[in-house]
Amino acid sequence: MRLGCLIVFILGALSSQAQVPGFVGKRFSVFLDANPSPAVFAQSPGNKLMVDLDAGTNMATTNRFAFNTRPQVTAEYQLFKRHAIGVSYSRASFGTTRGYYTSPPVEGQEYSYQYDPDVVKGDALGLHLKFYYSTTVAPIGYYQTLSVYYTRLNTYDTKSSGAKQFRDDFKYPVVTMQMGRQSMPLKNLLVRAGFEFGWAFVPGNFLTESESDWNADDFSGYKVHQSLMGYYLFNLTLGVGYVLF
Amino acid sequence: MRCILTVALVALCCTPAFLQDFNHYRTVQSQGPVPKDFTDRSAAKYAQELTNMTHDKEETRRERKGRKKFYLESTFNLDEFLGSGNVLFNDEISTYTNSVLQEVLKPYPALQSKLRVYTVKSPVTNAFTTNNGIVFVNLGLLARLENEAQLAFVLGHEATHYEKKHVINSYVNNVVIEESRDYRKLSSSDKAFAKSSYSRELETEADQGAIDIYIRSAYSKDSVGSIFDVLRNGDHPIFWTRFDKRTFESARYIFPDTLVAKSVKSTYPQEDNDDELSTHPDVRKRKRIVARKFRDGGPGDLYRVSKTGFEKVRKMARFELCRLYLLEHLYFDALALAISLQEQDPTSVYLKETVAKALYGLAKAKLADDEYQRQENWASTEAYLAEFFSRQTAYETSVTAMRELNKCLEAAPENKEIALMLSDIIRSLAAEQDDLEESFLRTATEKEIPELEYPYTQYAFLDFKDNDEFFERFDKQIAIVRKEIAESKKITRKKKKIKVKEKPLDVNKIVVVNPIYKKIDTRKKQRVRHIEAEEVMLDIDEKIGVAAGRLDLSSEVINPNNVTSGSIRTMQANSILNDWIDEQMRSEKLQVSPIYNEITALADSYKTDHFVWMGGISVTRKRRGKVWLVIASAAAPPAAPLLIPLVFTPKGRSMYFSLVFNVRTQALEVVDVRAMSVRDNANILQSNIYYTLLKLKKTKVKV
Numbered sequence: 001m002r003l004g005c006l007i008v009f010i011l012g013a014l015s016s017q018a019q020v021p022g023f024v025g026k027r028f029s030v031f032l033d034a035n036p037s038p039a040v041f042a043q044s045p046g047n048k049l050m051v052d053l054d055a056g057t058n059m060a061t062t063n064r065f066a067f068n069t070r071p072q073v074t075a076e077y078q079l080f081k082r083h084a085i086g087v088s089y090s091r092a093s094f095g096t097t098r099g100y101y102t103s104p105p106v107e108g109q110e111y112s113y114q115y116d117p118d119v120v121k122g123d124a125l126g127l128h129l130k131f132y133y134s135t136t137v138a139p140i141g142y143y144q145t146l147s148v149y150y151t152r153l154n155t156y157d158t159k160s161s162g163a164k165q166f167r168d169d170f171k172y173p174v175v176t177m178q179m180g181r182q183s184m185p186l187k188n189l190l191v192r193a194g195f196e197f198g199w200a201f202v203p204g205n206f207l208t209e210s211e212s213d214w215n216a217d218d219f220s221g222y223k224v225h226q227s228l229m230g231y232y233l234f235n236l237t238l239g240v241g242y243v244l245f
Numbered sequence: 246m247r248c249i250l251t252v253a254l255v256a257l258c259c260t261p262a263f264l265q266d267f268n269h270y271r272t273v274q275s276q277g278p279v280p281k282d283f284t285d286r287s288a289a290k291y292a293q294e295l296t297n298m299t300h301d302k303e304e305t306r307r308e309r310k311g312r313k314k315f316y317l318e319s320t321f322n323l324d325e326f327l328g329s330g331n332v333l334f335n336d337e338i339s340t341y342t343n344s345v346l347q348e349v350l351k352p353y354p355a356l357q358s359k360l361r362v363y364t365v366k367s368p369v370t371n372a373f374t375t376n377n378g379i380v381f382v383n384l385g386l387l388a389r390l391e392n393e394a395q396l397a398f399v400l401g402h403e404a405t406h407y408e409k410k411h412v413i414n415s416y417v418n419n420v421v422i423e424e425s426r427d428y429r430k431l432s433s434s435d436k437a438f439a440k441s442s443y444s445r446e447l448e449t450e451a452d453q454g455a456i457d458i459y460i461r462s463a464y465s466k467d468s469v470g471s472i473f474d475v476l477r478n479g480d481h482p483i484f485w486t487r488f489d490k491r492t493f494e495s496a497r498y499i500f501p502d503t504l505v506a507k508s509v510k511s512t513y514p515q516e517d518n519d520d521e522l523s524t525h526p527d528v529r530k531r532k533r534i535v536a537r538k539f540r541d542g543g544p545g546d547l548y549r550v551s552k553t554g555f556e557k558v559r560k561m562a563r564f565e566l567c568r569l570y571l572l573e574h575l576y577f578d579a580l581a582l583a584i585s586l587q588e589q590d591p592t593s594v595y596l597k598e599t600v601a602k603a604l605y606g607l608a609k610a611k612l613a614d615d616e617y618q619r620q621e622n623w624a625s626t627e628a629y630l631a632e633f634f635s636r637q638t639a640y641e642t643s644v645t646a647m648r649e650l651n652k653c654l655e656a657a658p659e660n661k662e663i664a665l666m667l668s669d670i671i672r673s674l675a676a677e678q679d680d681l682e683e684s685f686l687r688t689a690t691e692k693e694i695p696e697l698e699y700p701y702t703q704y705a706f707l708d709f710k711d712n713d714e715f716f717e718r719f720d721k722q723i724a725i726v727r728k729e730i731a732e733s734k735k736i737t738r739k740k741k742k743i744k745v746k747e748k749p750l751d752v753n754k755i756v757v758v759n760p761i762y763k764k765i766d767t768r769k770k771q772r773v774r775h776i777e778a779e780e781v782m783l784d785i786d787e788k789i790g791v792a793a794g795r796l797d798l799s800s801e802v803i804n805p806n807n808v809t810s811g812s813i814r815t816m817q818a819n820s821i822l823n824d825w826i827d828e829q830m831r832s833e834k835l836q837v838s839p840i841y842n843e844i845t846a847l848a849d850s851y852k853t854d855h856f857v858w859m860g861g862i863s864v865t866r867k868r869r870g871k872v873w874l875v876i877a878s879a880a881a882p883p884a885a886p887l888l889i890p891l892v893f894t895p896k897g898r899s900m901y902f903s904l905v906f907n908v909r910t911q912a913l914e915v916v917d918v919r920a921m922s923v924r925d926n927a928n929i930l931q932s933n934i935y936y937t938l939l940k941l942k943k944t945k946v947k948v
Contacts, residue, residue, distance in 0.1 A: 021939065025796070081936070185928075
């Protein structure tokens with residue numbers, strides 16, 4: 001699928017004649033973005049910040065300046081003078097908290113579970129439309145992007161672990177809006193900076209229900225939802241790009 | 246015998262190339278190899294000036310700083326002026342003025358070798374010199390001089406300015422005054438006085454120097470004082486004949502006597518001789534000093550180089566002035582001068598066309614209610630001419646203009662410029678007057694038209710060689726206007742959007758004219774960054790070429806910043822295009838350019854009608870509110886990576902513009918103005934050029 005899209009764009013770009021928008025007629029560019037997302041919204045894979053946990057026990061490890069990153073590769077095609085379309089692939093990685101029982105719960109008895117920091121890993125495939133402001137000379141200048149991502153995630157015990165903890169992946173769509181500025185310090189080399197707001201379409205139980213009604217599995221799953229939403233809620237955009245042809 | 250015949254034949258063939266034909270006068274242009282003053286890079290000249298800068302122990306730090314600033318500003322500003330297209334070199338006029346300079350400076354060989362003269366296409370009565378030895382003489386001054394001796398005195402005056410380094414001293418003095426502690430406390434008139442008094446001192450010194458140079462020359466000492474009369478009357482129109490309305494009349498087309506003034510102001514009001522705030526001493530004082538010096542006269546000639554040469558050059562200057570007045574929309578001045586010149590050259594087609602063009606311009610201005618086209622300040626004989634046309638209504642002047650234009654067209658039917666002007670004025674008048682087609686007699690036997698507001702105008706078009714041809718054009722143009730009016734009424738009545746047929750511009754080649762680029766950094770003391778801007782300008786030809794190439798456009802760049810000694814065609818084209826665009830910018834409404842034929846000939850030689858004027862300005866300034874950025878970063882740490890870099894980088898803003906004209910239709914095809922909140926760099930400039938040309942390529946025009 002990804003390869004197919006790329007081929008379509010490459011062929012499209014090659015078949016088009018000059019007299020087109022883009023940087024001196026070059027309309028196909030690739031980007032590498034870091035997308036740092038503040039850990040105040042979604043704890044980082046190093047679990048520097050533990051959300052919703054007992055402040056007394058975890059304060060020492062809290063770092064308000066920590067960031068999660070979302071490395072992303074984007075291929076973009078300048079459709080018109082001020083409009084571009086693109087596809088992206090990103091790797092997601094952020095922290096979550098898993099609930100587990102030290103001993104199996106007995107029905108009818110009050111039970112409690114322990115917490116363990118885990119890592120959510122996965123990837124996302126996105127499609128976006130980019131609008132450059134009227135005073136720009138695309139791809140240089142201010143822009144706004146509307147994106148749709150399809151995310152596929154699971155939790156792991158550590159960053160390096162490959163063993164999925166949930167049988168089924170978490171698969172949710174995400175929409176984002178990015179605003180930023182692209183500049184070209186060197187010929188064909190683009191640098192961009194901006195910010196992005198997003199909304200992950202995850203079940204809203206964690207927003208509406210009380211945590212005390214959840215069992216360990218509910219807790220673990222809803223924490224993933226909560227972290228995923230925080231992960232996409234706000235992030236900065238820092239990236240470099242290259243105008244290929 | 247055969248040899249003599251061959252030589253005679255060659256001489257005969259070559260004659261038109263060298264001699265100016267005043268009957269069909271062609272505008273004077275720069276010739277030959279482009280001088281080094283025009284080809285050398287400004288930055289290199291500036292570096293050279295700094296290297297040559299001597300260290301004077303008595304010089305204060307401020308003075309030294311002022312000198313450095315002067316070299317920077319003067320070098321770049323001078324080069325901008327040289328590239329403006331207003332300066333002529335190696336032409337007949339400049340060659341002659343150079344000869345006079347050499348003659349008057351014969352006893353001063355050192356000065357002789359350092360000075361050179363260029364002619365400036367300006368109607369202002371002035372001459373000026375630069376610190377590096379260039380003397381500029383305006384056509385306005387040459388046109389008013391009475392003899393070669395006067396020119397010699399002026400050149401002597403300018404040579405003294407150069408020798409005594411007045412230009413730089415005056416600049417440094419102003420810098421020192423401005424930077425002195427007490428300067429800010431002074432009132433504006435005291436500030437002006439402080440600067441002008443020094444300037445007057447220098448002018449007096451230059452007059453003294455000119456007297457010394459002149460005394461040692463072989464020029465006549467008797468009439469040199471009259472140069473100051475020339476300067477004093479510099480603002481008055483050049484008119485030496487008496488206006489006679491019969492010039493514009495025919496057997497039946499006779500103006501009513503009410504248009505002719507019975508009396509006018511006989512003299513111009515005496516100017517106040519208080520020169521306290523002037524840069525030059527009062528002319529009368531200067532004249533008295535010179536007259537005292539040459540009281541006893543002395544041996545010498547009025548003409549040393551050539552009397553015929555002087556007369557020819559002055560005549561050329563006057564003919565050029567006609568063109569300049571038209572370009573500057575000084576129609577009364579053009580009329581006055583052309584009518585005077587017709588006394589000597591009554592058959593000159595050029596002068597007849599100047600009169601017709603001036604009347605066309607005047608009529609158009611009157612039809613547009615242009616308040617500036619009134620000439621109420623003239624006195625003496627020229628006031629009769631001014632009064633005659635001022636008393637006429639827009640309709641009357643338009644009819645006279647149509648008559649004169651048609652006369653020119655009859656003499657030269659292939660003259661496109663005149664034909665367009667005639668058609669345009671007919672259309673303009675038809676748009677104002679509903680019954681225009683019924684306002685004129687078409688045959689001598691026709692019955693008179695009753696109840697006309699201006700009865701005499703009905704006979705305007707009876708005395709042409711071919712009335713039918715005129716009325717054919719007349720009816721055709723009126724029909725166009727009537728159709729346009731009917732269509733616009735239809736659109737208004739229906740209030741519907743009517744689909745306008747459009748077609749692409751179909752541009753294959755463009756010529757970019759004199760691109761400009763300015764860099765300003767408000768954080769620096771020297772805010773205008775000349776050297777950085779020049780570096781950008783040197784690459785701009787290549788950038789235009791790259792952008793045009795990507796768009797399958799052929800391109801040429803007329804860039805006076807990038808010329809070599811062989812770029813004479815570029816310099817000539819730049820001069821005409823500069824005149825043309827200058828005139829276009831003066832016109833509020835579309836009207837036929839007085840140099841339409843020149844510009845279309847140029848378009849033919851470049852094989853395109855599309856000429857682009859483009860430029861850019863980049864401003865870098867200190868970022869304000871840095872404290873707020875730091876506070877915001879602290880309050881919202883996630884945003885810190887975006888906000889903190891802003892604290893350390895200045896704010897940049899760039900503006901790019903380009904105007905694409907079709908010089909044949911005089912239509913402004915593309916206007917592209919883009920302001921960007923980014924700091925400029927080579928890639929942004931490249932991209933902007935590309936987008937301008939892309940816009941041109943994609944633009945559609947009404948069919």
